[in-house]
Amino acid sequence: MPLPLIKAVRAYVVRGGGADYHDQGEGHWIDDHIATPMSRYPEYRQSRQSFGINVLGTLVVEIEAVDGTIGFAVTTGGEPAAYIVEKHLARFLEGRDPTEVEKIWDQMYFSTQYYGRKGLVVNAISGVDLALYDLIGKLRQEPVYALLGGKVRDELTFYATGARPDLAKELGFIGGKMPLHHGPAEGEEGLRKNLEELETMRNRVGEDFWLMFDCWMSLDLNYATKLAHKAHEYGLKWIEEALSPDDYWGYRDLKKNAPPGMLVTTGEHEATRWGFRMLLEMECCDIIQPDVGWCGGVTELIKIANLADSKGVMMIPHGSSVYSYHFVITRHNSPFAEFLMMAPKADEVVPMFHPQLIGEPVPVNGKLKLGDAPGFGVELNRDVGLHRPYPR
Ligand SMILES: C[C@H](O)[C@H](O)CC(=O)C(=O)O
Numbered sequence: 001m002p003l004p005l006i007k008a009v010r011a012y013v014v015r016g017g018g019a020d021y022h023d024q025g026e027g028h029w030i031d032d033h034i035a036t037p038m039s040r041y042p043e044y045r046q047s048r049q050s051f052g053i054n055v056l057g058t059l060v061v062e063i064e065a066v067d068g069t070i071g072f073a074v075t076t077g078g079e080p081a082a083y084i085v086e087k088h089l090a091r092f093l094e095g096r097d098p099t100e101v102e103k104i105w106d107q108m109y110f111s112t113q114y115y116g117r118k119g120l121v122v123n124a125i126s127g128v129d130l131a132l133y134d135l136i137g138k139l140r141q142e143p144v145y146a147l148l149g150g151k152v153r154d155e156l157t158f159y160a161t162g163a164r165p166d167l168a169k170e171l172g173f174i175g176g177k178m179p180l181h182h183g184p185a186e187g188e189e190g191l192r193k194n195l196e197e198l199e200t201m202r203n204r205v206g207e208d209f210w211l212m213f214d215c216w217m218s219l220d221l222n223y224a225t226k227l228a229h230k231a232h233e234y235g236l237k238w239i240e241e242a243l244s245p246d247d248y249w250g251y252r253d254l255k256k257n258a259p260p261g262m263l264v265t266t267g268e269h270e271a272t273r274w275g276f277r278m279l280l281e282m283e284c285c286d287i288i289q290p291d292v293g294w295c296g297g298v299t300e301l302i303k304i305a306n307l308a309d310s311k312g313v314m315m316i317p318h319g320s321s322v323y324s325y326h327f328v329i330t331r332h333n334s335p336f337a338e339f340l341m342m343a344p345k346a347d348e349v350v351p352m353f354h355p356q357l358i359g360e361p362v363p364v365n366g367k368l369k370l371g372d373a374p375g376f377g378v379e380l381n382r383d384v385g386l387h388r389p390y391p392r
Pocket residue numbers: 030034161178179214216268318319338340
């Protein structure tokens with residue numbers, strides 16, 4: 001039976017937490033002297049908010065069908081992304097059949113290609129695509145994982161990202177990914193401190209628990225190679241996003257020169273099948289980490305995941321809560337998932353996209369069974385101060 005046509009697309013902006021998970025209060029581990037490409041400037045070293053990491057805020061996209069059913073999604077991009085959704089992308093959806101996902105994606109991408117391709121525009125496209133999947137699921141009364149071919153395993157298994165892998169172990173996660181705190185501009189002393197932190201955590205968690213470093217694009221090839229070799233002594237499982245996302249050549253060389261057994265991972269700031277094709281064909285990494293809210297949405301992630309699968313590369317999406325859980329549960333090359341610890345001290349499991357999602361599931365003992373609620377299985381919290389800057 002044909003689904004009701006799309007009546008309206010609306011884009012809202014929300015401040016504080018949620019999809020823009022770096023928009024946190026003072027004292028949160030996620031904003032405490034984390035190495036970034038801006039760490040070369042001492043005045044921007046202590047806080048990522050100081051250089052504007054949270055300047056955009058959260059984007060909420062709603063798509064309403066003529067029967068009143070609403071699909072929605074949250075991602076980042078804030079007001080500029082809301083402008084793109086309302087003024088440019090909405091025309092490719094309103095009046096159309098919601099199941100035309102491929103054609104809608106194609107039209108959104110190619111109509112914006114002259115100013116888009118990556119970053120903010122693909123972020124906005126991702127938000128629309130996720131809301132469209134949520135709408136189709138809600139109209140068909142099926143969870144998104146069922147639309148994607150169904151579960152290949154009963155439950156999700158998680159590692160945790162946060163400043164306290166030792167506590168993550170107690171909470172039942174299979175591993176802990178810690179932020180790197182000191183970049184190349186902090187010299188040998190910074191390198192020593194990075195290694196001391198790793199050693200401390202290794203001593204606390206024992207030999208077998210996975211420990212990883214998230215370098216958030218902050219290093220150069222020499223530093224990353226040196227860090228990888230020194231960290232090997234403490235059993236570092238992977239080195240993540242060590243270099244600029246544009247430095248495919250650097251990633252290729254880092255992977256070639258990494259110590260045996262240590263994985264090189266990247267991709268959370270990469271977008272589309274073409275960006276990931278570069279990473280895969282140049283053999284830049286062992287795990288690709290697309291963020292489904294940034295890389296082009298589910299429609300594009302299907303293509304990215306298939307490319308990775310054909311190369312025998314794992315695809316472990318970056319964060320993004322329910323939007324990645326529904327995908328990961330359907331893929332053999334995504335054997336585990338990331339959980340981002342949003343508690344300020346990384347000492348308890350709290351919903352990743354709080355306060356924007358109602359009913360957001362969280363891992364218990366590092367595991368999660370997905371329910372069968374339609375769409376992505378969550379509702380939008382309308383009490384978070386939704387602001388629609390560009391009503392039509
Ligand atoms: C901890 C990282 O710096 C960043 O905030 C999150 C991230 O890159 C990840 O979860 O991966």
